[in-house]
Amino acid sequence: MSTDTEGESLARREPDTARPEPERPYGYVVGSAPDGVERELSHDEFDPVGTLTLIFAYFVILVVMWVFMYFVEFLGRGLTVVG
Amino acid sequence: MATFVDRYPEEASVVKACLTVAFVSLGIGAFFGLVQALHRTGVVRLFSSVDYYTVLTAHGVLLALVFTIFFLLGLFTWAITRSLERPLPNIRLTWAWVGLAQAGTVATAAAILAGFVPDIGVSADVLFTFYAPMKAHPLFYAGLAMFIVGTWLAGADWFLAYREWRKDNPDERIPLQTFMVLTTMLMWYLATIGVAVEVVVFLLPWSFGIVETVNPLLTRTLFWFFGHPVVYFWLMPAYLMWYTILPKLAGGRLFSDPLARVVFVLFLLLSTPVGIHHQYLDPGIAEGFKFIAMTNTMFLLLPSLLTAFTVVASMEHGARQRGGEGRLRWLGALPWRDPAFTGMALAGLMFAAGGFSGMINAGMNINYLIHNTLWVPGHFHLTVGTAVALTMMAGSYWLVPQLTGRKLYSRPIGLAQVVLWFVGMVFMSNAMHRAGLAGVPRRTAEPQYNSFDFTTTMGSIEELQLQIAVGGTLLFVSVVLFSFNMLASAIEDPVETPVDDRLPAPLSGADGSPRVLDNLRLWTAIAVVLVVLAYTLPLASIVQDAGLFGNVPGVPMLIGNFVESLAGVIA
Ligand code: HEM
Ligand SMILES: [Cu+2]
Numbered sequence: 001m002s003t004d005t006e007g008e009s010l011a012r013r014e015p016d017t018a019r020p021e022p023e024r025p026y027g028y029v030v031g032s033a034p035d036g037v038e039r040e041l042s043h044d045e046f047d048p049v050g051t052l053t054l055i056f057a058y059f060v061i062l063v064v065m066w067v068f069m070y071f072v073e074f075l076g077r078g079l080t081v082v083g
Numbered sequence: 084m085a086t087f088v089d090r091y092p093e094e095a096s097v098v099k100a101c102l103t104v105a106f107v108s109l110g111i112g113a114f115f116g117l118v119q120a121l122h123r124t125g126v127v128r129l130f131s132s133v134d135y136y137t138v139l140t141a142h143g144v145l146l147a148l149v150f151t152i153f154f155l156l157g158l159f160t161w162a163i164t165r166s167l168e169r170p171l172p173n174i175r176l177t178w179a180w181v182g183l184a185q186a187g188t189v190a191t192a193a194a195i196l197a198g199f200v201p202d203i204g205v206s207a208d209v210l211f212t213f214y215a216p217m218k219a220h221p222l223f224y225a226g227l228a229m230f231i232v233g234t235w236l237a238g239a240d241w242f243l244a245y246r247e248w249r250k251d252n253p254d255e256r257i258p259l260q261t262f263m264v265l266t267t268m269l270m271w272y273l274a275t276i277g278v279a280v281e282v283v284v285f286l287l288p289w290s291f292g293i294v295e296t297v298n299p300l301l302t303r304t305l306f307w308f309f310g311h312p313v314v315y316f317w318l319m320p321a322y323l324m325w326y327t328i329l330p331k332l333a334g335g336r337l338f339s340d341p342l343a344r345v346v347f348v349l350f351l352l353l354s355t356p357v358g359i360h361h362q363y364l365d366p367g368i369a370e371g372f373k374f375i376a377m378t379n380t381m382f383l384l385l386p387s388l389l390t391a392f393t394v395v396a397s398m399e400h401g402a403r404q405r406g407g408e409g410r411l412r413w414l415g416a417l418p419w420r421d422p423a424f425t426g427m428a429l430a431g432l433m434f435a436a437g438g439f440s441g442m443i444n445a446g447m448n449i450n451y452l453i454h455n456t457l458w459v460p461g462h463f464h465l466t467v468g469t470a471v472a473l474t475m476m477a478g479s480y481w482l483v484p485q486l487t488g489r490k491l492y493s494r495p496i497g498l499a500q501v502v503l504w505f506v507g508m509v510f511m512s513n514a515m516h517r518a519g520l521a522g523v524p525r526r527t528a529e530p531q532y533n534s535f536d537f538t539t540t541m542g543s544i545e546e547l548q549l550q551i552a553v554g555g556t557l558l559f560v561s562v563v564l565f566s567f568n569m570l571a572s573a574i575e576d577p578v579e580t581p582v583d584d585r586l587p588a589p590l591s592g593a594d595g596s597p598r599v600l601d602n603l604r605l606w607t608a609i610a611v612v613l614v615v616l617a618y619t620l621p622l623a624s625i626v627q628d629a630g631l632f633g634n635v636p637g638v639p640m641l642i643g644n645f646v647e648s649l650a651g652v653i654a
Contacts, residue, residue: 041403063441
């Protein structure tokens with residue numbers, strides 16, 4: 001079994017079909033994405049630019065929608081009694 | 084390479100017992116969901132509107148409380164056992180809590196479902212937010228109490244397992260999954276104080292007739308003391324899977340273990356002192372207290388944003404290891420044909436959308452726009468109804484084979500199932516949000532009124548109703564596919580390696596991070612102080628206003644009788 005502190009067994013580079021493993025069910029095995037790993041990236045080699053792009057896009061959407069909700073949907077209607 | 088069931092057969096049976104209850108509740112709850120979606124949109128009305136609250140209570144309780152929490156009980160048992168790498172210390176205790184929680188669930192469900200047969204004289208149409216003045220049969224509250232004590236004992240079991248491990252490993256860092264389970268349970272102990280007092284001190288004696296009256300605002304406030312943190316109790320199993328399983332499913336590794344710990348600590352600290360944000364419109368609570376709750380709520384955005392970053396970065400790591408390139412093209416290198424991966428990724432995407440409507444709910448003033456409208460169910464079907472429920476279903480495709488030693492019956496059906504859920508929810512939830520903006524109320528069997536028409540900014544009400552009905556139908560079909568796949572998987576032949584169950588180490592491990600992160604006593608103490616600060620004054624003023632036991636005699640929840648007597652009075 002693998003534990004939280006183990007890292008070595010990650011990359012089994014051979015593609016799915018190359019490995020004769022009779023006790024593995026036929027077809028795609030759930031959780032077998034590590035079989036498709038082509039290169040190992042350590043913490044320092046990995047630069048999450050894609051993540052930053054996505055999060056930035058999400059922020060922009062959030063702000064635009066919030067502004068719309070607040071100024072158009074909320075303030076755009078009649079009086080609301082607060083307090 | 085043997086899997087979980089070969090190493091821990093007893094624990095695997097416990098997990099299976101929990102997941103079975105979860106999946107049965109999911110099936111029944113989804114059926115009620117379909118029925119009420121069709122009913123309130125006027126597409127098909129199978130039953131009398133008088134029974135609507137029985138259906139709605141069953142839907143809310145079975146899905147939001149039973150399905151989610153039983154899945155949690157199973158998942159956490161698995162996570163503790165595998166991450167501590169040892170069997171549970173006392174399997175009798177383990178089976179005791181499983182039995183207690185199951186018995187409680189049966190009692191509560193029986194009390195609710197009995198509402199369909201008025202002759203029995205038992206009913207509990209109090210919705211899953213069971214505060215006064217609505218009153219249920221004592222069986223409902225007694226079952227709830229058993230269920231909650233069951234979860235407490237489960238937590239005790241896991242803490243005992245951790246203590247045993249600690250004896251043999253005095254200097255090691257708490258394994259990440261165990262850390263997540265323990266912090267979640269500490270939050271749960273703190274949160275359930277509210278509901279325990281509500282049920283045991285007030286509702287149960289009141290329902291038995293021992294006390295005549297209660298203070299409804301007090302029971303509401305105690306409910307929401309529990310009612311906000313319970314959403315994190317739903318969410319933490321999903322987070323556990325996003326942090327520790329999803330990176331592997333993507334072909335990568337968790338970006339940062341210490342960041343994950345920080346997030347769970349923040350949830351322990353901040354989940355409870357915010358419950359009053361569900362009571363922005365309650366008279367009897369001063370605006371100042373509501374403002375404090377709103378401020379605390381905004382701080383809760385922090386751990387959610389940290390999670391978004393860490394989880395997406397872990398997926399990107401997987402994609403790049405699998406050869407992905409570019410700013411966004413790497414998305415194509417993710418293992419989209421794996422239902423466990425795709426389901427969790429889509430669940431995360433919906434959670435991001437839920438973050439938007441949650442921001443609207445959380446604002447003290449803008450909340451007035453959507454309070455008690457269909458917007459609110461629109462919001463939480465994105466969060467608990469998809470981020471949590473879809474992650475649990477998707478995770479099952481990876482988890483269940485480890486418990487049975489049998490492979491998943493069909494991967495394509497699994498993939499179709501998670502995509503169908505996503506599509507169904509896009510329809511249903513989006514339409515619910517928009518209907519809410521048009522003012523359509525939630526919790527109503529017949530949201531149509533004489534000489535009044537809802538107006539929408541875009542599209543028409545009919546179009547929204549149709550989308551809710553179509554979306555609800557797709558969601559129900561998705562649950563049918565899920566149940567079928569799970570049943571068919573149970574009769575596959577056992578194989579040596581039914582699933583790839585290895586979990587790689589995080590990119591940056593716990594070793595370099597501050598030890599204080601693992602100081603559970605410290606974090607618990609701070610969490611208690613924050614709760615005392617947030618709740619002492621509001622509770623004191625509520626009790627001062629109307630007394631501990633108030634003067635409200637309660638509204639019997641037998642609408643049928645009520646309608647009859649009303650008709651009698653009018654005639
Ligand atoms: C088959 C899929 C589902 C369908 C068709 C569905 C449909 C609905 C509808 C139409 C309502 C609003 C009823 C009203 O306010 O009058 C509702 C309420 C609710 N749903 Fe669902 N739902 C589904 C799945 C889920 C899931 C997976 C969860 C949680 C895990 C969930 C939790 C809830 C809760 C807590 C309520 C509020 C009950 C109340 O107001 O007391 N639903 N659902
Ligand atoms: Cu809340």
